[in-house]
Amino acid sequence: MNTTFAENKSPALILIVDDEQFIRMQLRLALEREGYQIAEAENGRKALNVFQQLHPDLILLDAIMPDMDGFECCTQLQSLECGRSTPVLMITGLDDQESVDRAFEVGAVDFVTKPVHWPVLRQRVKFLIEQSHLQKQLELAHRELQRLVTIDQLTQVSNRRRFEEYLTQEWQRMAREQLPISMILSDIDYFKLYNDTYGHQVGDYCLQEVAQCINHSIKRPADVVARYGGEEFAVILPNTEIEGAIILAEIICSAVRELKIPHSSSPVSASVTISAGVATIIPKPNSNYQEVIILADKALYQAKLAGRDRIKSISIGKY
Structure with missing residues (x-):
């Protein structure tokens, strides 16, 4: 038989x-x-x-x-x-x-x-x-x-649905344990110009390369990389203080530069770069996870205003 x-x-x-x-x-x-x-x-x-x-x-x-x-x-x-x-x-x-x-x-x-x-x-x-x-x-x-259903099909990192599910889960856990949660919100610099110059098919390849570069930069199983939207990527870092989040953001930005993806239309560099906003907060009980997103987005906006290809950070609380 x-x-x-x-x-x-x-x-x-x-x-x-x-x-x-x-x-x-x-x-x-x-x-x-x-x-x-x-x-x-x-x-x-x-x-x-x-x-x-x-x-x-x-x-x-x-x-x-x-x-x-x-x-x-x-x-x-x-x-x-x-x-x-x-x-x-x-x-x-x-x-x-x-x-x-x-x-x-x-x-x-x-x-x-x-x-x-x-x-x-x-x-x-x-x-x-x-x-x-x-x-x-x-x-x-x-x-x-x-x-x-939780993976972004183009970039193969977590999608927006998984991002929201995981952030909700970890936000609530950090609120219970009164521990910090950090987020890195990054954006490919002048990506519209990149698409206009090289076309959307090459633009998709750029998104894939940057997404995997970010994904390979994280080391802890608890840290999650997600495509937040368009050319924006978010990294959720539970139980991470601001100093650690900034160090990881620097590693990510440096790793993207090292890809040396040509970007002849960029005003800041001959290759693809990213700007990043880093935010850290200790969630209060019954608070909303949108707080850390708002802070990270504000820090990202500051990085863009300052000339892009850089990191800005905001933290609330003592660590």
């Missing part, structure tokens, strides 16, 4: 958990004949460790074991990352209604009774693994869809 899928080249991995070595051996031999890979654990505690190391596609779990029984093991599996999405087939010598109900309550998706009826086990294992793979495909597709 072929247990592989086009998107999953290796055979499915099944974790067998049973305190009886003879039962584990029987299950291993029967399932290996079907083409599956097998891992074993002799009790619930070891099963939890093996699960976190190997992330099997299916768990065959004995209900009655010393130290930690299958019911408790299944309960703890549900609290682990990926535990909820991994199907558990409970194997039990108990076929009373209470035990069956309890198996499903703790998260098992099916059960078989001892002595094991091998044709039944074979079909249930096959069905559960196929369902598990299908569920994983759906989850991947959902995550990709979620990514697509």
Whole structure:
């Protein structure tokens, strides 16, 4: 039997958990004949460790074991990352209604009774693994869809929707913890002249290069780069004081200059440059995140008035 899928080249991995070595051996031999890979654990505690190391596609779990029984093991599996999405087939010598109900309550998706009826086990294992793979495909597709609706398609950084969602989230968190949040709002200098000179297709390439340059300049996972609109890009910096935000803005402006994208129409430079406004504020409870945007926009305006290709900053509060 072929247990592989086009998107999953290796055979499915099944974790067998049973305190009886003879039962584990029987299950291993029967399932290996079907083409599956097998891992074993002799009790619930070891099963939890093996699960976190190997992330099997299916768990065959004995209900009655010393130290930690299958019911408790299944309960703890549900609290682990990926535990909820991994199907558990409970194997039990108990076929009373209470035990069956309890198996499903703790998260098992099916059960078989001892002595094991091998044709039944074979079909249930096959069905559960196929369902598990299908569920994983759906989850991947959902995550990709979620990514697509929050990404600016041209520049591949976060879009305005993601910008607002993330800023709202971090603004509220900083307000609760009374920590500073900073923003860098940047604008490509004389971008209209750039488009007029080189055309919109080359202008799109310029936007892509600048966006990725900014994106590569940030180092912390919590910092988010977004296309704010047109040729404007914003960087959200949670728990960042003004000094740190200014340093990052300087790094970004320098990195854009180093791209050396020709801009023969620019009054300030022979290559593409950006102006940046930096703002830092400690949000007050029940305040609006627009406050930091207004400050950053004001600082950006000051940078443009001062001649562009530079940084201006505004902060409120003590750091």
